[in-house]
Amino acid sequence: MADDSGSPARAALAYTSHTDTAELFVEFKALVVGEPSPFAAHLTQLADFSALTAGKVEVTLSGGGQPDERFAAGPSENPGIFRPVVQPAYPGERQLVVTVESPGLRSVHHLGPVPVHPDLKSAPEAREEGKAPGEIPFLKEQQWQVAFATALVGTRTLRDSLPATGVLRAPSNAETTIAAPTSGILVLPEAVPLVGQAVRRGQVLAAIVPRLAERGDMALLVEQQHMARLRHDHAHREQQRVKMLLDSGVVAERQLLTAQTTHEMAHAELDATEKRLSQYRQPAGASASGIPLQSPLAGAIAQSFVSNGRYVEAGEKLFHIVDRDRLWLEARVPEADSSRLSQVRGAAFEVDGFAGVFEIEPGENGRLVSLATVVDPVHRTLPVIFELRHPDLHLPLGAFAQVRLFTGQAATALAVPETALVDDNGVAVVFVQTGGESFERRPV
Template sequence: MTRYLQLILVLLLGSGLGFWVAHLDVTKLDSDASNEKKPLYYRHPMNPQVTSPTPAKDEMGMDYVAVFAEPPAATGLSPKPGKILYYRHPMGAADTSPVPKKDEMGMDYLPVYEGELAVSGQIQISPEKIQKLGVTTATVSQRALIRSLRALGSIEVDERRVHAVTPRFEGWIQQLYVNVTGQAVKRGQPLLEIYSPELMTAQQEYLIAQEGKQTLQQASAQARDTAARLAENALQRLHYWDIAPAQIRRLQNTGKPLETLPLLSPVNGVVLEKPAVEGMRFMPGELLFRIADLSTVWLLAEVFEQDSGGIKPGQVVQVQINAYPEKRFNGKVDFIYPTLATETRTVKVRIELANAEGLLKPGLYGSVILATQTDGGTVLAIPDSAVIDSGVRQVVLLQKDGGTFEPRTVKLGRQADGYYEVMEGLMSGDVVVTRANFLIDAESNLKSALDSFSKEAVTDVQAPAEAAPEQHQHEGH
């Protein structure tokens, strides 16, 4: 009997415990159901652009996906105060929606709150977002714009250092000492041995005048003066014919005319031309040798007309020759030619280069690095990375107080050394964005576009909400 009472007691306790557990589960389920988030709308499982306010199935029988409002904690952003006016495209396209929506990539449209349209043409960005975008700025200031440009050219002979060897009397080439084009010669080095009847006659006249001068020592003063003038004139003729002083002294010391005389090199240089041939007859003024002094050479560079204005005579340049890629040669601008080549629209610039080692040979090809500077010293300038060029206009983003940015149209001048000259639109001390400006500009352009029809957008959003009750009332009747 006792065991039977124990069994009944256990059954009663189990039933009571089950009742309370079931009651607790139902209460929990009811609480969870009441706290369950309600979806904003339902979207197509394969096409996010297709939405429905109620649960639905697509053409393949798949359920539409519920879209819920994400809590502020999920995005890590603090909720914005104010009423949501509409939703805008997340990538900056000029597209708005009165209800939450996703773009073609599945990204949620961003809400636009009251108060965001307070200042037209400006955009407000939080300090956290500025840091995340990596925004950097620069101050508009005065600076000298120095632009480095490269021009091509070739090595040429310095025209001022070219010498032509031309005798001033008639004769024959008895012997050639320098008979190879390109041979290096020294100043005073014999080039050839010449024979000339005119030269022989001039020597004899000088010797006769000298002998008469000695004979007439006891004669009258007039006779002595006449003999002295004859000797001096004969000697001066030898000087005019470029007879070397050493040869004249030899003539004076020996008292005998020289049958042949050497023709000497006038400079140190290289033989560029050698029309002289052994045994040939030459006439007064005929070219026998052309010798160039290559201790200094020219580089004739072609500079485009738009770059020629900043080049000044005397400025130092660097030259690179293709034959010596590891070397840099220093030179200076010696002359800017006054004419423009209409075929190539270039101006010829002459660079003077020292050639002590003889590496710079005429005809070698090379390039010159020229630094051009703006006239008048410094100009108002900004980094070229700050400019957003649409092809029609140039815009910079001007930083205001409190994380506000304003697009500003500017007029630019020359570009050099990573900077633009600012002619209009900015003042010294203004701060412009130099990095992430394209991202800010995308939002700024969107905001300017939204500002232009913000009132219409708000009206379109509010009108359906106000018209809906009236529609239901008519339907009710």
């Protein structure tokens, strides 16, 4: 083969290189002193596997006891392809480095040693090479136009597992609903408890001031207060009289003790009637005492249905409080897999909207709560419950989860992402990248 000048065409070289941020696939003719070698550098951003369309590419030739040589270029008219022209000045073995710089991205690709030939005669000639058996060509220009991605094959820790669906919920002893114990006016504290706010065990969240059903009850309360005050005043005077008689030696000391007890009981009765009357007269927004609503556990308010001054009925739901220090994963295992439930040792789950996988390792960050032995007659599944300690507080209760229940010991093996598996007429296959633009089909 010959090029346009009549000289034998130089052999083409191709390199593929990955960094954490970019993939480089570059093609160029064998390097010769004084001869231009146009590079076709195809650059893919690994964040989304799209073509890199901005920045510059710099090719560096170094080593061999000669000065460094640099050749740079910006984007070409073809998106994703940069075309620096390398024209070496020094022969010998040189180190080839391609540096990519773009807004928000810098990627350095060390391609290793490359020969620079002193003249065209010493450069290898191009040869017609057929496609390797089983090779599937897929050009970069095609890859950039479709939903496409690659991942490095590596060793992973794998375990046998059962697939299941699941739901996240609070443990049965880690959530509570506070309902109105009686009908009345709801009175909130100055610091109104809000959804998501942490609360202490025993903290007063609100109070209910009971409303009297009949208007006549008000008159009855006033009468009770009046009678209680009369009894209180009479007991007070009697106590003072007995004390004077005791000082004169007319009565025994036990009579004074009896008078003091009677006075204290009358005082307590008066205080109770006045409190009942003040609750009735207290406007809804004021800070009157009432029936306090206390949190029975420490946690966070998951739901709140309160507003200051609102009339509530007995039994009406006011607060839902959850202790988020623990989380239950309730997985539903198909009936067909019931024989393997006794082998379950751990779990992992994914939730839409959250990156990564959440693992539960009994003895480390959680525990196995229960393994069901009765099939749900409607869904034909068996529930398996795991508890996760100190979970991500952003995980929402009630969220749907994709679950894997581990049934075997961990083993290290070569692995590919599950999304790399392709169903090819009932056979699971993966496509292995053998070059920048070539792939090979392999059953797994």
